Amino acid sequence: MAYPPDLKYTKDHEWIRVTGDTAEIGITDYAQQQLGDVVYVELPEVGHAVTAGETFGSIESVKAVSELFAPMSGEVTAVNPQLREHPEAVNKEPHATWMVRVRLSEPSQAGGLLDNAAYETLIA
Amino acid sequence: MSDTAATDFRKTPLNARHRASKARMVEYAGWDMPVEYSGITAEHLAVRTRAGVFDVSHMGELEVAGKNALAAVQRISGNDASRLSVGQAHYSALLTPDGTFVDDILVLRMAPNHFMLVVNAANTAKDYAWIAEQVKVTSDAAVIDSTSRYALIAIQGPASREVLQPLTGVELDDLKYYWFAHGEVANARATISRTGYTGEDGFEIFVPPNMADRVWQALLESGRSADVIPCGLGARDTLRLEAGMRLYGNDIDESTTVLEADLGWTIGWKKTGFIGEERLRRQKQDGVERRLVGFEMHERGIARHGHAVIAGDKRIGVVTSGTQTPFLKKAIGMAYVPASMTSPGTELTIDIRGRASQARVVPLPFYTRKS
Numbered sequence: 429m430a431y432p433p434d435l436k437y438t439k440d441h442e443w444i445r446v447t448g449d450t451a452e453i454g455i456t457d458y459a460q461q462q463l464g465d466v467v468y469v470e471l472p473e474v475g476h477a478v479t480a481g482e483t484f485g486s487i488e489s490v491k492a493v494s495e496l497f498a499p500m501s502g503e504v505t506a507v508n509p510q511l512r513e514h515p516e517a518v519n520k521e522p523h524a525t526w527m528v529r530v531r532l533s534e535p536s537q538a539g540g541l542l543d544n545a546a547y548e549t550l551i552a
Numbered sequence: 553m554s555d556t557a558a559t560d561f562r563k564t565p566l567n568a569r570h571r572a573s574k575a576r577m578v579e580y581a582g583w584d585m586p587v588e589y590s591g592i593t594a595e596h597l598a599v600r601t602r603a604g605v606f607d608v609s610h611m612g613e614l615e616v617a618g619k620n621a622l623a624a625v626q627r628i629s630g631n632d633a634s635r636l637s638v639g640q641a642h643y644s645a646l647l648t649p650d651g652t653f654v655d656d657i658l659v660l661r662m663a664p665n666h667f668m669l670v671v672n673a674a675n676t677a678k679d680y681a682w683i684a685e686q687v688k689v690t691s692d693a694a695v696i697d698s699t700s701r702y703a704l705i706a707i708q709g710p711a712s713r714e715v716l717q718p719l720t721g722v723e724l725d726d727l728k729y730y731w732f733a734h735g736e737v738a739n740a741r742a743t744i745s746r747t748g749y750t751g752e753d754g755f756e757i758f759v760p761p762n763m764a765d766r767v768w769q770a771l772l773e774s775g776r777s778a779d780v781i782p783c784g785l786g787a788r789d790t791l792r793l794e795a796g797m798r799l800y801g802n803d804i805d806e807s808t809t810v811l812e813a814d815l816g817w818t819i820g821w822k823k824t825g826f827i828g829e830e831r832l833r834r835q836k837q838d839g840v841e842r843r844l845v846g847f848e849m850h851e852r853g854i855a856r857h858g859h860a861v862i863a864g865d866k867r868i869g870v871v872t873s874g875t876q877t878p879f880l881k882k883a884i885g886m887a888y889v890p891a892s893m894t895s896p897g898t899e900l901t902i903d904i905r906g907r908a909s910q911a912r913v914v915p916l917p918f919y920t921r922k923s
Contacts, residue, residue, distance in 0.1 A: 465593040467876035468854055488854050490592040490875055491786050
């Protein structure tokens with residue numbers, strides 16, 4: 429699966445799509461492959477603050493639990509309602525399935541993240 | 553999380569086949585094993601609705617033979633092997649003097665004084681050493697580790713019989729559950745046992761290692777029209793948990809007695825002189841302080857191995873297995889809880905990574921096949 433050029437990536441295998449001062453966050457195709465079938469995504473509530481590099485939730489596959497790390501800091505403005513009933517969307521369309529929307533506190537932090545080419549090198 | 557060749561691990565005769573088929577490989581009990589082929593959910597559902605094929609050649613085979621082999625097995629194993637006919641098998645505990653588990657095993661009676669014990673991969677060396685020590689007490693009985701002489705392939709699921717039958721002259725309709733027969737599969741010498749670890753009908757097939765790939769391919773070919781697929785250890789674990797079967801190292805070990813594990817039905821109470829007998833009879837009479845139960849989460853979250861069962865801020869039990877099951881689509885698990893909390897319907901509070909979640913005790917197994 430191709431890694432879209434309009435996303436930024438982290439070494440922890442999250443992606444972030446920044447649009448002005450807001451962003452959507454999800455996990456990469458590589459991450460979902462490593463996890464296997466996702467059965468549960470635990471996410472913060474709207475209004476919750478997330479901090480770059482720190483845990484904001486967890487994702488469980490049939491066999492394992494992984495932490496979710498925030499690529500950038502901000503405040504949660506929406507949680508993807510689809511994930512409650514259909515966590516498997518993370519496996520099917522990892523780069524289209526956002527988990528949380530965030531109002532960024534420092535949009536310039538995006539500069540420190542990986543672009544798709546750098547991320548593809550990381551997982552190669 | 554690397555797919556590089558695991559040179560230090562033991563390999564089953566099907567290792568090259570798994571790698572060529574792009575199965576995801578993991579280290580398990582010192583073996584390089586497939587954890588999933590097409591995904592745990594797809595494989596789990598295939599076994600519940602059609603059939604799946606598993607390489608379980610990592611399991612150990614220990615054979616006890618000699619004039620006094622029956623006496624030796626009766627001493628080391630909880631179940632009553634004198635009740636087994638030749639060609640019959642049962643589930644049992646390999647016991648410590650404390651009535652806990654050296655291992656949980658399948659005992660096959662090959663001949664009046666020849667038994668094969670199928671043991672957990674992680675325990676094969678330990679079990680062999682333990683049994684070798686114990687058979688010294690019984691004259692004229694010997695134990696040999698014949699693990700490397702067998703590949704073990706399981707086909708599990710409702711379509712198993714119709715998939716296997718065209719490949720063998722053994723009349724499978726005549727082979728009852730927990731019985732086995734010798735014959736051939738795909739022209740390879742084989743012992744076919746109607747047993748498994750999934751809660752479905754199915755067969756475990758012992759074949760010479762150099763025939764493993766032929767039998768594996770033949771089963772998948774015969775099962776193609778029924779959409780039978782290869783499966784890994786991941787689905788094996790979710791299937792066994794739905795079926796309420798214990799996993800050594802998770803649910804049972806050398807610190808849990810057979811009665812605490814609620815496996816008292818595996819003990820041959822009419823026989824005497826077995827290892828661990830005194831403590832087990834005492835527990836049977838006085839009751840146990842804690843017991844393994846099944847539970848279902850009724851709040852969101854999945855309890856996992858090692859999570860605490862709590863009451864207020866007190867730790868009162870421990871989760872031994874837990875997952876979200878693909879077929880029942882529930883978060884289920886097993887836990888040791890105080891004897892007063894073992895009745896179905898009892899509310900349990902489980903600490904899932906710092907968050908208290910509610911679960912309810914339910915009868916085991918979670919899943920029972922219809923026929």
